Amino acid sequence: xxxxxxxxxxxxxxxDGHLFxxxxxxxxxxxxxxAVGVRGKNVIVLAVEKKSIAKLQEARTVRKMCLLDKxxxxxxxxxxxxxxxxxxxxxxxxxxxxxTVEDAPSVDYITRYIANLQQRYTQSGxxxxxxxxxxxxxxxxxxxxxxxxxxxxxxxSEWKANAIGRNSxxxxxxxxxxxxKVMSESSDEDDEKTSVKFAxxxxxxxxxxxxxxxxxxxxxxxxxxxxxESSTIQQYIDEIEEEKAAAEEARRASGPVPTASSxx
Amino acid sequence: MDSVxxxxxxxxxxxxxxxxxxxSVIVMKDDVDKxxxxxxxxxxxxxxxxxxxxxxxxxxxxxxxxxxxxxxxxLSTHAVANFIRGELARLIRxxxxxxxxxxxxxxxxxxxSLYYIDYLGTLEKLxxxxxxxxxxxxxxxxxxxxxxxxxxxxxxxxxxxxxxxxSKRFVINQKNFIFKVVDxxxxxxxxxx
Numbered sequence: 001x002x003x004x005x006x007x008x009x010x011x012x013x014x015x016d017g018h019l020f021x022x023x024x025x026x027x028x029x030x031x032x033x034x035a036v037g038v039r040g041k042n043v044i045v046l047a048v049e050k051k052s053i054a055k056l057q058e059a060r061t062v063r064k065m066c067l068l069d070k071x072x073x074x075x076x077x078x079x080x081x082x083x084x085x086x087x088x089x090x091x092x093x094x095x096x097x098x099x100t101v102e103d104a105p106s107v108d109y110i111t112r113y114i115a116n117l118q119q120r121y122t123q124s125g126x127x128x129x130x131x132x133x134x135x136x137x138x139x140x141x142x143x144x145x146x147x148x149x150x151x152x153x154x155x156x157s158e159w160k161a162n163a164i165g166r167n168s169x170x171x172x173x174x175x176x177x178x179x180x181k182v183m184s185e186s187s188d189e190d191d192e193k194t195s196v197k198f199a200x201x202x203x204x205x206x207x208x209x210x211x212x213x214x215x216x217x218x219x220x221x222x223x224x225x226x227x228x229e230s231s232t233i234q235q236y237i238d239e240i241e242e243e244k245a246a247a248e249e250a251r252r253a254s255g256p257v258p259t260a261s262s263x264x
Numbered sequence: 265m266d267s268v269x270x271x272x273x274x275x276x277x278x279x280x281x282x283x284x285x286x287x288s289v290i291v292m293k294d295d296v297d298k299x300x301x302x303x304x305x306x307x308x309x310x311x312x313x314x315x316x317x318x319x320x321x322x323x324x325x326x327x328x329x330x331x332x333x334x335x336x337x338x339l340s341t342h343a344v345a346n347f348i349r350g351e352l353a354r355l356i357r358x359x360x361x362x363x364x365x366x367x368x369x370x371x372x373x374x375x376x377s378l379y380y381i382d383y384l385g386t387l388e389k390l391x392x393x394x395x396x397x398x399x400x401x402x403x404x405x406x407x408x409x410x411x412x413x414x415x416x417x418x419x420x421x422x423x424x425x426x427x428x429x430x431s432k433r434f435v436i437n438q439k440n441f442i443f444k445v446v447d448x449x450x451x452x453x454x455x456x457x
Binding site: 067068069088091092094095096098099 | 322
């Protein structure tokens with residue numbers, strides 16, 4: 001198709017209104033490892049799929065979740081090197097904001113800054129867009145929990161729960177189906193537990209259930225970011241597996257299996 | 265006019281600074297905190313031009329925080345002292361910052377340390393020192409009574425002795441001092457009832 005003539009310089013629109021470089025960047029994002037964000041009443045959870053690392057590689061140097069400031073954290077899906085550059089710019093901006101205004105930047109402000117940066121690289125000569133989507137979590141100074149998402153085109157929006165990267169569509173469907181029910185049934189004391197469990201359940205839809213594959217970060221008001229221990233994550237996974245098994249049992253016990261003839 | 269005194273003890277650094285902001289004969293504010301917490305285990309006591317020392321020290325603090333977020337590590341007191349000195353040495357010939365500083369820090373590896381940094385870019389590691397007019401009056405007192413590995417209580421008593429000496433001989437009456445100590449548990453202010 002004539003698409004190939006319109007993706008060399010990204011400043012050029014295709015006749016049917018596409019920016020192909022941006023769409024190809026989204027493809028790169030879709031190949032990245034999954035990240036899930038869930039906003040609770042007073043807590044925000046980020047769950048990421050841990051990339052399988054080589055045997056000789058130091059695990060701690062492969063970071064998918066980056067602290068931008070005491071109260072803001074970012075997870076990404078896509079090209080790690082692009083993320084490193086964007087995260088560094090955001091970290092400088094956070095300190096710059098604090099120096100000029102003597103206040104902590106709001107999550108909205110930093111998201112807007114990152115999104116603007118991503119957009120600038122879709123409208124400049126000789127550069128390509130950043131190949132990452134980001135999930136940005138944090139608390140505003142008034143204590144409101146926030147979860148934002150940005151993508152290579154430079155658009156951003158706020159979410160109650162979202163997922164990016166490999167198989168994110170499946171996870172988003174799961175989140176949409178269950179978010180309201182889970183959150184309405186959770187009490188204030190259980191907020192953290194419920195939100196973490198929900199995020200893990202969502203991630204387990206597409207990732208194997210083991211603490212080696214999953215990394216969880218919890219953002220709390222005042223205290224900042226808390227990374228969960230592998231043993232805690234494994235506990236949550238075991239609980240979820242038990243509940244799934246129990247639900248399966250209940251389903252089997254409640255009704256007869258459909259016969260071959262009912263399949264018409 | 266700002267009086268800033270600091271000393272290194274057994275496992276802590278104690279800093280004291282007066283709390284007045286005065287212009288010629290008027291005291292504009294008498295509860296200024298001139299000891300900035302640079303990070304969890306460093307204090308920067310400042311003196312000199314009020315606008316300059318706030319601007320410059322906050323700039324240093326934000327750069328330190330940025331380093332922490334970028335690397336996940338804190339800089340050592342020695343590294344911070346050299347960073348500050350380097351900035352002042354550069355600025356003296358570009359846009360001088362009229363501020364004199366006493367950097368106190370506690371590192372888990374090397375323990376407590378104190379650095380004297382002035383607006384020209386002078387850097388000295390010392391056990392006890394002072395900035396401002398106070399130095400004319402109390403360095404002798406510190407020479408006489410300071411001992412290595414002094415305890416916190418002894419350190420506070422020595423500081424009070426210095427401040428008493430100032431009130432006796434210094435024409436400017438500096439009533440209030442803020443005391444801050446850095447040790448393995450971090451920075452805290454010492455309050456007297």
